[in-house]
Structures are given as structure tokens and as C-alpha cells.
Amino acid sequence: MAIVLGPNQYGKAENRLVTVTRDGDVHTIKDLTVSTSLRGDLAETHLTGDNAAVLATDTQKNTVYAFAKEAPVGEIEDFALRLARHFVSSQEAITGARVLIDEHSWQRIEENDHSFVQGSNEKRTTAVTVEGSQAWVVSGLKDLVVLKSTGSEFHGFPRDKYTTLKEVTDRILATSVTARWRYQGSGIDWAKSFSEIRSILLRTFAAKHSLSLQQTLYAMGEAVLEERSEVAEVRLSMPNKHHFVVDLSPFGLENDNEVFYAADRPYGLIEGTVLRDDAEDPGQAWYSLPTF
Numbered sequence: 001m002a003i004v005l006g007p008n009q010y011g012k013a014e015n016r017l018v019t020v021t022r023d024g025d026v027h028t029i030k031d032l033t034v035s036t037s038l039r040g041d042l043a044e045t046h047l048t049g050d051n052a053a054v055l056a057t058d059t060q061k062n063t064v065y066a067f068a069k070e071a072p073v074g075e076i077e078d079f080a081l082r083l084a085r086h087f088v089s090s091q092e093a094i095t096g097a098r099v100l101i102d103e104h105s106w107q108r109i110e111e112n113d114h115s116f117v118q119g120s121n122e123k124r125t126t127a128v129t130v131e132g133s134q135a136w137v138v139s140g141l142k143d144l145v146v147l148k149s150t151g152s153e154f155h156g157f158p159r160d161k162y163t164t165l166k167e168v169t170d171r172i173l174a175t176s177v178t179a180r181w182r183y184q185g186s187g188i189d190w191a192k193s194f195s196e197i198r199s200i201l202l203r204t205f206a207a208k209h210s211l212s213l214q215q216t217l218y219a220m221g222e223a224v225l226e227e228r229s230e231v232a233e234v235r236l237s238m239p240n241k242h243h244f245v246v247d248l249s250p251f252g253l254e255n256d257n258e259v260f261y262a263a264d265r266p267y268g269l270i271e272g273t274v275l276r277d278d279a280e281d282p283g284q285a286w287y288s289l290p291t292f
């Protein structure tokens with residue numbers, strides 16, 4: 001029996017980067033959390049502590065900030081691609097790089113040129129992987145919280161001796177959507193694609209009469225694939241943010257689906273992938289991202 005080093009990567013996680021771009025007096029800000037990780041011939045540092053191949057995580061952090069100055073950050077996908085390609089092309093030992101970026105939202109305060117209010121907690125995301133000359137872009141969003149106050153039912157599930165859940169034909173359906181979609185093809189307008197996919201997800205959540213959150217999840221992924229040819233695969237993670245009808249009968253009151261207890265845990269966690277059956281195999285890079 002021999003003990004060997006398995007897959008490994010290293011980098012600087014969650015660099016907080018804010019840029020201010022000035023067009024005369026009008027400022028624009030970008031607020032990003034950038035994580036880098038590198039892979040390659042890194043056995044020596046693990047086995048002997050020889051760091052000749054180790055581009056320090058501190059250097060990776062500095063590169064993120066320097067790149068933000070040297071050229072406009074632009075769309076997060078382009079910034080991530082630039083960084084990942086730089087690490088792979090400039091370091092002989094490094095054969096692969098992954099750059100994850102979350103973009104936090106700020107909105108301009110009224111007509112003010114340089115004051116902003118933080119938007120919701122929703123983030124736009126990207127995960128770019130470069131291996132040699134190949135690149136994969138998986139973009140998405142997280143913490144997109146949505147609720148519909150009707151148009152949702154849940155019944156027909158098995159009843160065993162532990163089942164207490166009532167069947168319902170009208171309930172609140174609420175979730176916090178994490179979506180990741182894998183791009184295929186080239187020449188993609190990242191900003192336009194993002195905003196159209198986001199509105200497809202919202203529109204489908206709202207319009208689809210739901211018999212289960214699973215059905216809603218599939219419909220949301222299916223709609224993205226039907227409308228956006230640049231997307232090969234969509235992964236969705238959707239916690240069921242339960243809203244329980246409060247029993248008001250002890251107070252002699254009838255609750256006609258009007259008063260709810262919004263539970264924060266435990267929550268049902270519904271996760272799934274919707275894909276084209278002829279999508280090209282993305283290889284290891286996609287599969288080694290977090291599954292959902």
C-alpha cells in the first residue's frame with residue numbers, strides 16, 4: 001500500500017473588490033467577491049514543502065486588484081476569464097485555474113451621481129474554469145427570493161404512519177433560488193443573457209401553476225433551455241420556504257389562508273438539473289463544481 005496525493009487546488013478565497021469608475025462626475029461602482037484557485041503540478045509543496053511552483057495566494061489576491069486597475073473590470077465573466085487565463089499562461093506549473101465571482105447589487109440613490117443604496121441580497125455569479133486552452137463558463141444567481149400567494153398545491157403524496165402533512169389545493173409557495181447555467185458556444189453577451197435568463201426564471205415561477213416545487217423547478221429550467229440557445233444545462237437549488245397556516249381555532253377564529261407562520265427551518269430542499277439530451281460533454285470542469 002502506498003499513500004499518494006489526490007486532487008488538490010489552492011487559492012485566495014473571497015477577495016472583496018470594489019471599483020469606482022468615473023465618467024465626469026457620474027460614478028459607477030462594482031462590488032465583487034472574487035475567489036481564485038489554481039491546480040497543476042503541486043506535488044512538491046505537499047510532499048516536501050518545496051514551494052518553487054506555488055504562486056502565493058497573496059500574489060493571487062494582488063493580481064485581482066491589479067487587474068481591476070489595469071483594464072475595466074467589465075462583465076464578471078470577462079474579468080474571471082482574464083484572471084484565469086493569466087494564471088494558467090504565466091505559471092509553468094499551473095495547468096488549471098478556476099475563478100468564482102459573486103456580484104453584489106447597488107442602486108443609484110435617486111438622481112445622485114455618487115451615492116448608492118444596497119439592493120437585495122441577490123447576487124449574480126460566475127464560475128470560470130480554464131484548463132490549458134479550454135474555458136468553461138457557468139454563470140448564475142443566488143439568493144433570489146420569490147413568493148406567490150396562490151397558484152400552488154401539494155397533494156397526492158404517500159401517507160405512511162409518520163405522515164401528518166395535510167393535502168392542500170392552495171398554499172403560499174416561496175423559495176430562494178440558486179441557479180447556475182453552463183454556457184455553450186461563443187460570442188455571448190453576458191449581461192444580456194443574464195438579465196434575460198433571470199426574467200425567464202421569474203416569469204416562469206410566477207406563471208406556472210404548481211403541483212410541487214419540483215414541478216416548478218423543472219419548468220423554470222426547461223423555459224431557460226427553450227428560450228436561450230447559449231445555455232446547455234441549468235442547475236437549480238430551491239429551498240421550500242414553508243408558510244404554515246396558523247391554527248386560530250383556540251381563539252374562536254377561522255383562518256381562511258390569511259395568517260401564516262413563516263418558518264425558517266427546517267426547510268424542504270429541492271434541487272435538480274435540467275439539460276439538453278444532446279448537450280456536449282463538458283468534461284471534468286463542470287462536474288467538479290459544487291453540484292448545486
Ligand SMILES: O=c1[nH]c(=O)c2[nH]c(=O)[nH]c2[nH]1
Nearest residue numbers: 154165211212213214240268
Ligand atoms: O412542493 C413540495 N414538494 C415536496 O417534496 C414537499 N414535501 C413537503 O412536506 N412539502 C412539499 N412541497
